[in-house]
Amino acid sequence: MVRRLAGGAVLLIVVVTATFALISLAPGDTAQVLAGQSGADPEYLQELRERLDLDRPLPYQVKSYLSGVARGDLGFSVVRGQAVSDAILARLGPSALLAGAAIALAAVLGILLGVLAAARRGTLADTAISVFSLLGYSVPVFWLGQLLVALFAVRLHWLPAGGMRSVDGASGTIDVARHLVLPAGSLAMLLLALVVRVTRAAMIDALEQEYTTVARAKGLPESRIVFKHALRNALRPVVTVLTGYLGLVLTGAVLVETVFVWPGLGRLLYDSVLARDTPMLTGILIFSASLVVLANLLADVLYRALDPRTGFR
16 A cells, blocks of 8 residues: 555656646747737846746756645646636536536446346347447547537527526526536546446456356345345446546546536636646646546555455555
């Protein structure tokens, strides 16, 4: 366990260093954004770079930034006029809500469909579910989002097209839930397809184990064998998959949040790219990488808890 934590810490340092260095080497900088891109006075640009420490060597900038990250300081966005950490925390709630709803939807439907496909292996139901999961991998999430908006918002007028709350003054849990349905459904599709395939494979393996054969020999109902004996053991890889994808879903919903104008981290990342807000972009990428590393560590811990025979090496 200690080795995994140490490896995660080293990986974070490498990610922070590489991210900051690559973005710093990209054309343009914060000084040019503040000065109005082209046509700015070279002396004024140089003054801005000195004020922002952009004239310092790259190793010095990386070291200074790493020191700030260790203190919880991700920098300051001069474009937005606020600390990067404050902007991220303000958008973290909506992203967590969207990610939680998408993961819950993918987990419930994915496990049910995966169990059904395994229990009806080789039948029409199994084939249909397998084709559905394959399509889930293939359909671009932004195209699916636009399709859902066109159908349920524009044509049927059942659900709002975007945003997190209505602009007509409506508020409350129901209003937020109505705005959440379409983006959560779009984001859940890719993860749903993965959960179906993992659950199906794990269930097929569990149903072929000796304990299920013994349970059938005792005359237990097939439903009890499937849901009580086989499913409990098949959930281990499913739980680790869901946990491992938590960081990616939480911060990687850029396309979904952009299509549905959802005020989360993905939308903030998109706006930062357009505004060439380098400090904000760097902070979001580093925060996202940290979540992915922590989610992978959590997945390892959960897998060990579900199967004590598996230990950390």
